[in-house]
Amino acid sequence: MKQLVRTIVLSDSYAQSSQNSPELEERDPYNRLLARQRGIRLPAELIRDNALTVSGLLNPEIGGRSVKPYQPAGYYQHLNFPRRKYAEDLNENQYRRGLYTHWQRTFLHPSMKAFDAPAREECTMVRESSSTPLQALVLLNDPSFVEAAKALAAESEDILDMFERALTRRPTAAEVAVLEELLASEESRFAADAEAVGQLLGVGMKGVSADQRSQLAAKTSVARGILNLQETITRY
Amino acid sequence: MNPYFLDHLKRRTFLENSFTGIGAVALAGLLGRQESLGAPSGIPEAKSGTGILGEKRHRPVKVKRVIHLCMAGGQSHLESFDYKPKLAELDGKPMPASFTKGQQLAQLQKQAGKLKCMGPQFEFTKSGKSGQEISNVFPHLQKVADEIAIIRSMQTEQINHDPAHTFMNTGSIIPGRPSMGAWVNYGIGSEAEDLPGYVVLTSEGGGQGQPISSRQWSSGWLPSQYQGVQFQSKGDAVHYVANPPGVSRDAQGELVDSVNKMNRLFGKTRHDPEIEGRIAQYEMAFKMQASVPGLMDVSAEKPETLERYGCQPGDGSYAANCLLARRLAERGVRFIQLYHRGWDHHGGIKANFEKTANLVDQGTAALIRDLKDRGMLEDTLIIFGGEFGRTPMAQGSGRDHHINAFSMFLCGGGVNGGVTHGATDELGYAAMEDPVHVHDLHATMLHLLGIDHLRLTYRFQGRDFRLTDVFGHLIKPVLA
Numbered sequence A: 001m002k003q004l005v006r007t008i009v010l011s012d013s014y015a016q017s018s019q020n021s022p023e024l025e026e027r028d029p030y031n032r033l034l035a036r037q038r039g040i041r042l043p044a045e046l047i048r049d050n051a052l053t054v055s056g057l058l059n060p061e062i063g064g065r066s067v068k069p070y071q072p073a074g075y076y077q078h079l080n081f082p083r084r085k086y087a088e089d090l091n092e093n094q095y096r097r098g099l100y101t102h103w104q105r106t107f108l109h110p111s112m113k114a115f116d117a118p119a120r121e122e123c124t125m126v127r128e129s130s131s132t133p134l135q136a137l138v139l140l141n142d143p144s145f146v147e148a149a150k151a152l153a154a155e156s157e158d159i160l161d162m163f164e165r166a167l168t169r170r171p172t173a174a175e176v177a178v179l180e181e182l183l184a185s186e187e188s189r190f191a192a193d194a195e196a197v198g199q200l201l202g203v204g205m206k207g208v209s210a211d212q213r214s215q216l217a218a219k220t221s222v223a224r225g226i227l228n229l230q231e232t233i234t235r236y
Numbered sequence B: 001m002n003p004y005f006l007d008h009l010k011r012r013t014f015l016e017n018s019f020t021g022i023g024a025v026a027l028a029g030l031l032g033r034q035e036s037l038g039a040p041s042g043i044p045e046a047k048s049g050t051g052i053l054g055e056k057r058h059r060p061v062k063v064k065r066v067i068h069l070c071m072a073g074g075q076s077h078l079e080s081f082d083y084k085p086k087l088a089e090l091d092g093k094p095m096p097a098s099f100t101k102g103q104q105l106a107q108l109q110k111q112a113g114k115l116k117c118m119g120p121q122f123e124f125t126k127s128g129k130s131g132q133e134i135s136n137v138f139p140h141l142q143k144v145a146d147e148i149a150i151i152r153s154m155q156t157e158q159i160n161h162d163p164a165h166t167f168m169n170t171g172s173i174i175p176g177r178p179s180m181g182a183w184v185n186y187g188i189g190s191e192a193e194d195l196p197g198y199v200v201l202t203s204e205g206g207g208q209g210q211p212i213s214s215r216q217w218s219s220g221w222l223p224s225q226y227q228g229v230q231f232q233s234k235g236d237a238v239h240y241v242a243n244p245p246g247v248s249r250d251a252q253g254e255l256v257d258s259v260n261k262m263n264r265l266f267g268k269t270r271h272d273p274e275i276e277g278r279i280a281q282y283e284m285a286f287k288m289q290a291s292v293p294g295l296m297d298v299s300a301e302k303p304e305t306l307e308r309y310g311c312q313p314g315d316g317s318y319a320a321n322c323l324l325a326r327r328l329a330e331r332g333v334r335f336i337q338l339y340h341r342g343w344d345h346h347g348g349i350k351a352n353f354e355k356t357a358n359l360v361d362q363g364t365a366a367l368i369r370d371l372k373d374r375g376m377l378e379d380t381l382i383i384f385g386g387e388f389g390r391t392p393m394a395q396g397s398g399r400d401h402h403i404n405a406f407s408m409f410l411c412g413g414g415v416n417g418g419v420t421h422g423a424t425d426e427l428g429y430a431a432m433e434d435p436v437h438v439h440d441l442h443a444t445m446l447h448l449l450g451i452d453h454l455r456l457t458y459r460f461q462g463r464d465f466r467l468t469d470v471f472g473h474l475i476k477p478v479l480a
Helices: A002-009 A022-027 A044-055 A110-114 A133-141 A143-155 A159-167 A173-191 A194-201 A213-227 B003-011 B022-028 B085-089 B107-111 B139-143 B161-170 B180-188 B249-270 B273-296 B303-309 B318-330 B349-373 B438-448
Strands: B065-072 B124-127 B132-135 B148-155 B198-204 B335-341 B380-385 B389-395 B398-402 B406-412 B431-433 B458-460 B463-465
Touching (some): A044 A110, A044 A213, A110 A133, A133 B249, A143 A159, A173 A194, A173 A213, A213 B249, B148 B431, B161 B180, B180 B198, B180 B335, B198 B318, B318 B349, B349 B380, B380 B438
Antiparallel strands (some): B389 B398, B458 B463
């Protein structure tokens, strides 16, 4: 088995670039000849791991008990029985890999569910890879991802640095223009609204120490954008 | 599963070189075939929310939307809509071998040769002016008997839950094809601008709650914007629907806009069809952030309405989902699917069937009446029934899965209320008179929506696929 896997992953076919082209698309629309790789959206757990990793929040500890990341308040009141309370981990366990997320029987964490983690009601050989508005809502609004954006913003020098940390490539000029426009707009918004700055930077259990708080809030918005990109959640 | 098979599914269709909107994706599959689709000459309108048929339809439009009430697990026809006095007579006696010889059975297969009849567990009453026979465990449905057209001669091809649901949803037993809700949205779009065109709700209770895979509401190889979106039936319908603290709606809008711009730039170099879908999903997510709170706010519902449904809003019950279905219908959602998981009565059918029936009877009847009072029943099609039926033979104190006969009912615009269509043999084993296949149900549903099932096609892997594959006949006697 090991040898088979080795042969597969060391093959030229496996190493094909996922860069598609109109020519390839036309000559071999279903990729029967494997002249290219296809983009694979990351599975639920890895989407979380990726955000934690690029933001520097990840706690790489291995093994141990399950952990409890932020979860919408009141979610557990809909468990049938017995009554359970969900107490978020307010320590470094908050930043463990998605793999360790507490799994209450078939009642899984809503962000995992949105990204097609199975409810374990039946054996699942291949996970779905859907694309739904619910996924957008998770990446936009789940405090785990907002906090990761805040940390990514705090860790990075500027938006170029942020982009490279998340996508391991330099942005194109057109991409920079979009991000700079967003940054400028957010800067003026937060400069005029100290309360909003405090609220956004207050997401998550980790505080940030920054002199230019409104600047950090604006960068956090840009980081949220970057964590929401298709390229960020897809293995190309 | 062969990964290349999945790859084919993801490729969806030949893509044009340029990405000028999701419509372009659909268009690529349509080039040169507008005529057969009845689309206007030239380029079909590509704006989001409009199906490929646009305003044009092949048939008179009888209904605007579909509400599919799926009795998941396999509701027994013998305890609901198909009364069999002969089966009552033979209760406990051997099942005549002539019925079952050489037939595929599910769990009862190993008992072949020792099969015993089980009589109907409940009395039936001829209900309404039409006198349709409905089991006494559905007192509320009995009161709307004249609104519904009962089909007693349904047949399907799959004897296990998951493939049978797949067949009911996609017209194929092979996973990976689009669900009927996706087909309908692909064909005629949705009228809901700020909610998905295909919404799914689930509830359970009264019996073994067999799992339902999200694959059942997949868009298959149709563009992913058409796939069903599952809302929570308890608590918040949609998690993470509120902005993070300190982020205004304007700010969120600007952020979403930037994400979509970035994805568009990336899409230009990538030629990945998933990217256009992702952009559409971000647009919808942003709209849902404004629309979902209003959808769930039932404070304006009259107390009589809640009493009629017999539920507390958001309590996760089937009845609460029925109320939500009406609210979704009002907001223009094209295809609404409710699954009640609780009909898999292999054992203890007498007690458990009654329990499950109690959970769905009132809500279903309330939905029918509520829609009628609001003048919406006339442009809504309600489809009620399970993925298969159950055996006339006993499986201990229950009944096994059964595909040769089961019952469903249709209700709403263009449907002949009060009609019973088709019949099974004297023991309810097989559909004998006017058998209705799942493909026929699909053809009829599309017909009522103004779509000719032969002409709604999508080219995939070199073939024009239809929801009805190469089958499907209209169930004419139930059409008004």
